[in-house]
Amino acid sequence: MGLLVDGVWRDKWYDTASTGGKFKRSEAKFRNWITANGAAGPSGIGGFTPDSGRYHLYVSHACPWAHRTLIFRHLKELTDHISVSVVHPDMLGDGWTFETDDHGATGDKLYGLPFARDIYLKADPQISGRVTVPILWDKERETIVSNESSEIIRMFNSAFDGLTGNTDDYWPEELRDAIAPVNDRIYDTVNNGVYKAGFATTQEAYDAAITPLFETLDWLEGRLAGNRYLMGDRLTEADWRLFTTLVRFDPVYHGHFKCNRKRLVDHPHLWAYTRELYQTPGVAETVNFAHIIRHYHYSHETINPHRIVPIGPDLDFTEPHGRG
Known part of the structure; x- marks a missing residue:
């Protein structure tokens, strides 16, 4: 880089x-x-x-x-x-x-x-x-x-x-004020939070990143216990912004970035939610786990100097999600 x-x-x-x-x-x-x-x-x-x-x-x-x-x-x-x-x-x-x-x-x-x-x-x-x-x-x-x-x-x-002619709206005007703070928290502590933990070069910097990351994952787990999506019954950009981090969490962030207090699969609502989004028609085709696992472990020499690419966890994103 x-x-x-x-x-x-x-x-x-x-x-x-x-x-x-x-x-x-x-x-x-x-x-x-x-x-x-x-x-x-x-x-x-x-x-x-x-x-x-x-x-x-x-x-x-x-x-x-x-x-x-x-x-x-x-x-x-x-x-x-x-x-x-x-x-x-x-x-x-x-x-x-x-x-x-x-x-x-x-x-x-x-x-x-x-x-x-x-x-x-x-x-x-x-x-x-x-x-x-x-x-x-x-x-x-x-x-x-x-x-x-x-x-x-x-x-x-x-x-x-x-x-x-596709008018599906993932940034609906009536929900923008509610979506914005959710996006902000997820960006700071989850989307970017995994990087702040993984690229930290002091214990203090790592500690400052890892605690808010898992506090937010716990908060999201609770939010999704009573809601199908982050904004209730409506799928919005907030869900897709979160999804791309969640789908990488167990394959790379949990181990490679030391985000290992819990796995995604240890959060039952988040895990089911991630599977539902993955199973949205056409979305699975945008996910390339071979590139994901290879890139992080092979490219980050400061984290993985011998460039050993691990086998990764055995996950089934296609199993029934039970939501909806």
């Missing part, structure tokens, strides 16, 4: 020495929006209209943030309108690469470039920052629309409705 500095690649891990051992995630650099009429969104510039075939999504099957966008691409019937390239699961000195010697890694379907950083440099030759996925690319203007997953899924949620 390196970064670009003024357009030059540096093979450099996160600097936890300056943060007391704490992992701090960098903010997304590209924050434009596709809107129904092409007007500027909450951030960035305008001119990005919802045209079929105009946009391309770069993802990693291992990455939970990128996984969100693949799920919404499917749920909102955008698979015929937005094309996809998948990076290789191994993220080593060159960061995400477009090597194709692994099942599911497609190479760069647009330009045949070797590295994900080349997509960033194509958008801005002098860019500085981490090279992350997902990347939503505009083929017409040859630039990055967004690399912020939470905003990409909201674009997919509504911007293309006139094109697809």
